Amino acid sequence: MIATESLSKRFPTGVPPAKRGGVTALDRLSLDIGPGVTGLVGANGAGKSTMIKILLGLSPATEGRAEVLGLDVATSGTAIRERVGYMPEHDCLPPDVSATEFVVHMARMSGLPPTAARERTADTLRHVGLYEERYRPIGGYSTGMKQRVKLAQALVHDPKLVLLDEPTNGLDPVGRDEMLGLIRRVHTDFGISVLVTSHLLGELERTCDHVVVIDGGRLLRSSSTSDFTQLTATLAVEVTDTDTHPDGTAALRKALTAAGIAIHGAPEGTADGLPGAGHVLLLEATGEETYDIVRDTVADLGLGLVRMEQRRHHIAEVFRPEAAAAQPQEAQAR
């Protein structure tokens, strides 16, 4: 999807000749990003937006080269931009037109014929969760709705890849989760690969298959999130009690142990500290079949399944400086 080779970008400072160098936004960055959802994480000024502009062919690299979808950014900018979607980090929506009008226009700007532009706009706005409000002027939208319109205009021409610059910016926790879920679906349901930036490592852990961390324009780490989570996936299961099984959790625990599933200690889950944690069973998921066994067991016992979710290890832990230092700078995961 994206490959860069010692990509560098320097901005000249306002101070002329004497001061050499200027700001180095990207410093010999080499990356190889495959299909899927990739997070690009870095603090403010790390060079995330600069990277995206270079990938769109809008800003020439000072050194090195980059390819997007196998096309060179220096020479095939137009072709790249036809197949790639872009959601900027800043506001970019005119307030006096409706979401529909705006997205139709942007679809045509991407080369879709008028009828296709209208059809795909209706579809895309529905997919991002905008319904009746899409006929109202954008000026009256909430931040969350505006972010959805920005995402829709990036997706409307069915690109192969979207570059999302801080899509969770300005959203409250609920809006953030919804946006992240939406981004996940862009890949799983729409089949579009995603490069998403954020300055929060934590929020990308559930969303991304792969995370690239840059700092001061330099590559800090590039690794697959599944490397750390898949091996030791923990499944949290919570069930209701019934008349036959006054303690549903205990009954399930017994049945699952019998089925050969490893249950983590402390069934009364005091470690979790969450409300109702006592009723949460933490078990080791070894693969697809674990989910099926749990589902069938719960059904056989006649219990109600309150929730079943995957608990991942936090990437934040993985990337903790000491953890990073402990592991020798391993080859890039992809």
Add this chain to the structure above:
Amino acid sequence: MSTPTTRAETQIHNIGYRDYDGPRLGRAYARRSLFSQSLRGAYGLGRSAKSKVLPMILFAVMCIPALVVVAVAVATKVKDLPLDYTRYAIFTQALIGLYLAAQAPQSVSRDLRFKTVPLYFSRPIERVDYVLAKYGAMASALFVLTASPLLILYIGSLLAKMDFAEQTKGFAQGLVSVALLSLLFGGIGLVMAALTPRRGFGVAAVIAALTISYGAVSTLQAIAWSTDSLGAVKWLGLFSPITLIDGVQTAFLGATSSFPGQAGPGAGVGVVYLLVVLALVVGSYAVLMRRYRKVGL
């Protein structure tokens, strides 16, 4: 992830994403789309009802004198129109200026102010396409505004059975003149408007550029004329947009000069007028290209 819960969720959300396999019409089509959207926008079409009011009123007011002239001509069966085709734009210059001041910022300042420009440049189009589409749309909108009354006059003259050859020639000369005017005014208006993302400043800048230059030129011409330096009158006309057009059409398009003492340029000085007009058109384009060099990012 493939837990049963997420599978169920997926089903709820999954309202069938469809891939797009149809044609992608590319850069030239995108440029045309931007052109037509901007041209329609210059008359408020495809925008809110409120933004239709001013351009539509100005368009109507622009056409009323032509309708009146035609009505009178048909009723009184005169041999010739009381108003030359080439004179119409000079006569209605305040309306044209007002239209430009309102619509040029609408076309470019909005994109700057709401930062939509970077979004355009994330599409297949390039800077040239954006500038050409915006400039083309503004000039075309002005042409619609200035040529429509001429068309009314022409149709009216034919209805009143005036001399066909003479009227057709006059109409054609009028069209060439307003085409030139549209390019010149469109360029000046967009340059002024693109300097600032603030719409109000854009409006003020366009009005100031047109009225101050015209005011200064006509005052100086009047002084020159009253002090018997008629030679200076035709050179002074080079310094304001509308007098430039007046000069060009006096020299080449059979128009009667509206300068004091009808002291418009002849063919020789007329060439200078034409060159200045062309230089301003090319210059406006160049300034716009420069202006958008940084904005894309």
